[in-house]
Amino acid sequence: MDDLSERLSSMMRNFDEETKDRFCHSIILASQTGRYESCWCHSGKIYKDCHLERHKHRKISEGEQRKQLSKIFDRKKYCSASFDSTNCKLPIKGAHTVQRGRVLSSMAKDGHVGTFYRNLNGFEQLKDIKTGIKKEASIFYGFCEYHDTELFKYIELNEFTATPENCWASSYRAVCHEYYQKNAAKEAIVWQLENLDKGYGLSEQLIIQERLLLAKRDIFKGFEDISSIKNKYEQARINGNHNLLSSYLIMLDKPLCLSVSASMSPYYNVSGAKIQNLGDPMYLFQHFALSTVTVNGCAAYVVSYLKEHDVIEKYLEDVFEKGFDFVKSWLTKCIFAYAENVFFNLDWWSNLVGDKKAAIYNLAISENYTVHFEIDDLVSSEIPGSIVSIQSI
Ligand SMILES: [Zn+2]
Ligand SMILES: [Zn+2]
Numbered sequence: 001m002d003d004l005s006e007r008l009s010s011m012m013r014n015f016d017e018e019t020k021d022r023f024c025h026s027i028i029l030a031s032q033t034g035r036y037e038s039c040w041c042h043s044g045k046i047y048k049d050c051h052l053e054r055h056k057h058r059k060i061s062e063g064e065q066r067k068q069l070s071k072i073f074d075r076k077k078y079c080s081a082s083f084d085s086t087n088c089k090l091p092i093k094g095a096h097t098v099q100r101g102r103v104l105s106s107m108a109k110d111g112h113v114g115t116f117y118r119n120l121n122g123f124e125q126l127k128d129i130k131t132g133i134k135k136e137a138s139i140f141y142g143f144c145e146y147h148d149t150e151l152f153k154y155i156e157l158n159e160f161t162a163t164p165e166n167c168w169a170s171s172y173r174a175v176c177h178e179y180y181q182k183n184a185a186k187e188a189i190v191w192q193l194e195n196l197d198k199g200y201g202l203s204e205q206l207i208i209q210e211r212l213l214l215a216k217r218d219i220f221k222g223f224e225d226i227s228s229i230k231n232k233y234e235q236a237r238i239n240g241n242h243n244l245l246s247s248y249l250i251m252l253d254k255p256l257c258l259s260v261s262a263s264m265s266p267y268y269n270v271s272g273a274k275i276q277n278l279g280d281p282m283y284l285f286q287h288f289a290l291s292t293v294t295v296n297g298c299a300a301y302v303v304s305y306l307k308e309h310d311v312i313e314k315y316l317e318d319v320f321e322k323g324f325d326f327v328k329s330w331l332t333k334c335i336f337a338y339a340e341n342v343f344f345n346l347d348w349w350s351n352l353v354g355d356k357k358a359a360i361y362n363l364a365i366s367e368n369y370t371v372h373f374e375i376d377d378l379v380s381s382e383i384p385g386s387i388v389s390i391q392s393i
Helices: 003-013 017-032 062-075 082-087 100-107 145-150 153-157 164-195 202-238 310-320 324-338 346-351 354-365
Strands: 092-096 139-144 245-252 258-264 288-295 298-306 342-344 387-392
Touching: 003 017, 003 202, 017 202, 062 139, 062 164, 082 145, 082 202, 092 145, 100 153, 100 258, 100 288, 100 342, 139 145, 139 164, 145 153, 153 164, 164 202, 164 245, 164 258, 164 288, 164 298, 202 298, 245 288, 245 310, 245 324, 258 324, 288 310, 288 324, 298 310, 310 324, 324 354, 324 387, 342 346
Parallel strands: none
Antiparallel strands: 092 139, 245 298, 245 387, 258 288, 258 342, 288 298
């Protein structure tokens, strides 16, 4: 088989029935679409205005892609607190995804923390991590000045105390960031569908379109899931009923060197049994939010989920009943495996031995929602301190 047919058959092997049908349909359509008919790519546009001459366009360079995507991801500006939009006060400012006052500053070295930067292929190479480190990395343009202050003032200005209101605030920031990212990803995938196959022949166009359509399906679905969760967080706030959420506060006995703000949706429980994505396309994925705070100068993590999310409730019960050492391993491994929005202390990173750096980096670049992975002490053995308490709130 030549390279193209080999790639085609390996692609087809991974398709579900619906995708296979659509792809075959596209191939047949592509060979016979008339100039004024709907394009074979499912864009809804007329063939003439869509794919008819796409092969004649100039290919998009990697540099152009990078520029366009970072424009979409970094420059989108709106206030996420739409439930209270009458109080919005412009400008939209660069809001920190991780608490600035206590969390970032407690980890920073000369005003800087470490993070992994994404590029088109996932992340930058390991060698670039050190150069890609700056405090601004934690900023997103997802809140107006008023709401960035108002919604989070209790946890910004005061020492974190374990109340439902404070857990809500810490977790809502994580949920809004996830929403912002997914919203940008929607725009990005639409741009990619319209541009990435420019300058390619029909067979390449078919492959590129199908790959992107699959990604589009997941991204749009993910956006629906997080929108529904965000909406329920806001209902909790509007009704003053923060008890719609359940939270845990995990406290360590050493200062922070690893922080995260993310919303996660595990497919597998810790024993490897599938708990979500069981085939129902209408199913809304359940999430938990994981965010970082400090208590008495020590590291602490808030885990929150909607009470109605029974799958997550059971998932977390399974984790927590295994004891503090396991929880530390689970927590720190999940942070790198499941979250993109991770920041760490630079001295901590530079003191890791090469093998550890590579293993943690590999964990961070692998896509782990959809595969089961073993909880071990890969990361936790490098994180100072022990868990001293897990409080249910
Ligand atoms: Zn088209
Ligand atoms: Zn606002």
